[in-house]
Amino acid sequence: MKKRYLYIAALAVSAQLFSSCKKELEVNSQERITLDNYYKTQADAFAALVSVYDRFGFQSGGLYDKIAIMDVAGDDQLAGGGGPSDINDLQVMSNYTLTAQVGPQGYLWNRGYSGIYRANVLLDKINGIQMDASLKARYIAETKALRAIFYFDLVRFFKNIPLIEGTVDPANLYNVTQTTPTAIYAYIEKDLNDAIPALPNTVPAATEGGRITKGAAQAVLGKVLLWQKKWQPAADQLALVNGTAPGQTNTTYGYKLLSNYGDLFKPLNKFNTESVLEIVHSANSQGNWNDAGQSEGNLLCIISGPRGYSQKVSTAPDYYSGYSFLVFTKAFFDFIHYDPRNMATVANLDSLKNNNLANYTPGYNNTGFFLEKFAARVSNKTTVGTNYDLNFPQDIYEIRLADTYLLEAECLMNAGAGVGVGSRAYQLLNAVRARVGLNPVAVTQDNIEKERRLELAGEGHRWLDLVRWGKAASVLQSKGFVAGRHEVFPIPQSELNNTKIEQNKEWGGTK
Incomplete structure (x- = not known):
């Protein structure tokens, strides 16, 4: 290092201890x-x-985070933006031209x-x-x-x-x-x-929301064990997070799947019952362009919004005009199109435009399909300061309960546990599906992979999943x-x- x-x-x-800047070379050793x-x-x-x-x-400061990197590295999203060198770190990640010097x-x-x-x-x-x-x-x-x-x-x-x-x-x-x-x-x-x-088992959301709890640490440990293919120990840790009755409230930590999938991505719905560990953002930090990375606002919101957006009718979504990064591919849209999670995941700007409801300016890699989960909204614009682009308040899930449900099901299957109807693995997988009104399916590797792709789209999981499944080379070959x-x-x-x-x-x- x-x-x-x-x-x-x-x-x-200790930077926060200083309330004003000194002139260059002006030093008071007593302070x-x-x-x-x-x-x-x-x-x-x-x-x-x-x-x-x-x-x-x-x-x-280049306006991206870990999730943006993981999103464009996967098969479901492209870098987008204003051109082939716009936020170049994301471009070279998306087309796999990164080098030790660039990326x-x-x-x-x-x-x-x-x-x-x-x-x-x-x-x-x-x-x-x-x-x-x-x-x-x-x-x-x-x-x-x-x-x-x-x-x-x-x-x-x-x-x-x-x-x-x-x-x-x-x-x-x-x-x-x-x-x-x-x-x-x-x-x-x-x-x-x-x-x-x-x-602690829990923390008061109003004063300590975002701090690590026992359940959050156990979830991380479960993932760590899973990555090493220690299937049963991983399942044991994840079971502590998921509770004794999948789909019901974990009586120790209070975790429970939200009944409405779309509610997960409402910016003010922080620290909800499905949140295990989240990265906290604020609309009040007054982050500015001198160092955008120091803003406490969520930069995903502005970079993933449609470029040059405007409403033609008041009933159209109130997207805040953004920079058109992290666009979904047509193949992914076709994959999720008839799934109940589609509307909360994908913003179909071409549909809005073709129906004369709104307009936008196509950017680089444009497909017309944007990341609805994080796209900035005018209704969530900060009322503090003037740098609206950098100060959206939506938090990021590092881990949420649907993720740990699916991981435990995968671990149990790989550990040789029963996966038939009524088994714990079956209940875990199908609790995630039931939340969005889908019928049960068998616990198979293919079904788990499909469910994770649909459930967690745009949340930074896809590339990591493909790598650990050993499928990245075949799935991502067309991207380089x-x-x-x-x-x-x-x-x-x-x-x-x-x-x-x-x-x-x-x-x-x-x-």
Whole structure:
């Protein structure tokens, strides 16, 4: 990990403490705050914890996030935008022309390791802070769970990565080396198992919505085990999240599928009963174009909206004119067209235009099919400040209950459990279908894959699913995916320069 990222992360921990900027080189040593004298109070510990969560929700100044990358990498969506180089990181991901020098992998690497750095600093300092013991245990648990999430993303995206367990002396930064995926997964499991006992079952949504709970950490652990094909242990963890009666309320955590699928994507319907872990966004941060990535608004909303949109009649949807990224393919529209989730998933702009209800300007890769789930609406426009494009309040689901239902069903099937009518796997799969009024189907790999594609479209799951199923090469070949290469991202060239980190063999390296 490069020195500059560590320094930036360290400075960002305490950036919120400063209310105004100093003139260049104007320094008052009596007012300086350093790592050594900052971590003294419970308030300091909480501010540091918030800084770790900040990396969890971090968006690129290039107007994209992890979900946008995953969406355009899959077969159901194209980059779109205003032209073939508009948000170029998404373009090269969509057509698989990324290189170690060009692509979104720098954002993914920086997001993960800056989050790990902040977590490591807090864990190193918090034991010296005098504060309530149970609260300290919770802060430690949240920090470890977040660190596990960062490592989980990094190992899936890059495979061979450094394991940084504590703070690193700047003199040794260039000597950091990679470890095996097996060791990374073991470390992730330990962090989550350490964290789970001290996490609360639930949190008050109004004041603590978005903070990690016991159920959220168990869901992450279930996914971690699933990725290693530890089917029964994964099913056991996911069962704790899903509850004893699929389709009914989990009496421990309160999780339950929403009765109306479309309600999942109403921007103000935050922390609902189906939400297991979500990334929080706000319309009140007044994010601006000086650094769009620092906005607390959801950038997916503006980039996925139709370009040049206008209503012709008042009954047409009130889309806020956006940048036309993340468009669905015609093939996906045909796949979902007669499914009950279609209307909540796909915005059919050509239908609106052809029926003289609204107009829009076709962008690059235009298909006429837009990502309804996140498209910005005028009715959700912020009333604070003037930078409306950057400050939409819709949260992002990192994990929701339908996802964990389908994953547990998949794990049970692969573990050899019964999958016939009435079995738990059957109940899990068909509870997701029943919520949208669909009849039951048998528990098969094909049916689970179809259900995940329909249920979770546009939410950043498809590429990861294709990779772990071993189907990415065949499904994505037409987009330029090369088997034996594109299952992982190239380690950013900037991380290889003058360090001991080696490029993955998939990308011409030796690791």
